[in-house]
Amino acid sequence: MxxxxxxxxxxxxxxxxxxxxxxxxxxxxxxxxxxxxxxxxLLKRDYVERYNGNRKKAIVLNQYPVLEVKSVKVNGREIHGFDNDDWLLIYDDSFSDGLRNVEVAYVAGYExxxxxxxxxxxxxxxxxxxxxxxxxxxxxxxxxxxxxxxxxxxxxxxxxxxxxxxxxxxxxx
Incomplete structure (x- = not known):
């Protein structure tokens, strides 16, 4: 509640x-x-969600505020070199184009x-x-x-x- x-x-x-x-x-x-x-x-919890790769450096996550990004996989392979800003997942490279090919495990919500x-x-x-x-x-x-x-x-x-x-x-x- x-x-x-x-x-x-x-x-x-x-x-x-x-x-x-x-x-x-x-x-x-x-x-x-x-x-x-x-x-x-609103309450803090874990999420594992899939997003479409967009050939851009950022993906808007469904829940916020993002407290921690645990892992990011693109086309089944774990990637590194990402950061997050409250509700945005930012990647040094760009997310390769694809349908639901980006999997993000993260913690979001208010403690x-x-x-x-x-x-x-x-x-x-x-x-x-x-x-x-x-x-x-x-x-x-x-x-x-x-x-x-x-x-x-x-x-x-x-x-x-x-x-x-x-x-x-x-x-x-």
């Missing part, structure tokens, strides 16, 4: 443990939705989720819990019988504050 249960409970002023499972499910769902919207995985991403996840999770409790009603008046519902269509279905934080982390390629 991209945020902690304890932080969500503080935000919602919940001091008991009776809703912990429900809140964990909300955090897990929001975390998955955020990664889906960002089009990338610790950045605070602003955690904040965005907490904003969305708190909003989800409030929507569940209020059945999506944002405001209601009794006399005129006006009911309005939460709608964040301008910001990808998430509260605008969270959208502003997360948009800079969305996959660029």
């Amino acid at each position: 991209l945020a902690d249960l304890a932080d969500l409970k503080i935000r919602l002023a919940i001091e008991h443990n009776r809703r912990d499972e429900e809140l964990k499910q909300v955090l897990a769902g929001v975390s998955a939705a955020v990664e889906s919207w960002l089009q990338r995985t 610790t989720i950045p605070e602003d991403i955690r904040e965005a996840v907490l904003i969305i999770a708190a909003q989800r819990v409030n929507e569940m409790e209020n059945k999506g009603v944002a405001s209601k008046s009794l006399a005129g019988e006006t009911v309005s519902f939460s709608n964040f269509s301008q910001s990808g279905g998430m509260p605008p504050a969270a959208f502003e934080i997360l948009k800079k982390y969305r996959r660029k390629v």
Whole structure:
């Protein structure tokens, strides 16, 4: 999960443990939705991926930030003389042209989720819990019988504050 249960409970002023499972499910769902919207995985993990050789000196890797490149193979042969820059694999020579002929084993993601991403996840999770409790009603008046519902269509279905934080982390390629 991209945020902690304890932080969500503080935000919602919940001091008991009776809703912990429900809140964990909300955090897990929001975390998955955020990664889906960002089009990338955020937590550190290992990857082995294949790319098309492009006769250029660089290949854009799918996940970032890249923490370590373990190996690079071109046409089945391990190569050396490469470097990486956050999300770019740079080779002294050029990657020979081919379909999925470049195999890269690397480690990417955050060891610790950045605070602003955690904040965005907490904003969305708190909003989800409030929507569940209020059945999506944002405001209601009794006399005129006006009911309005939460709608964040301008910001990808998430509260605008969270959208502003997360948009800079969305996959660029």
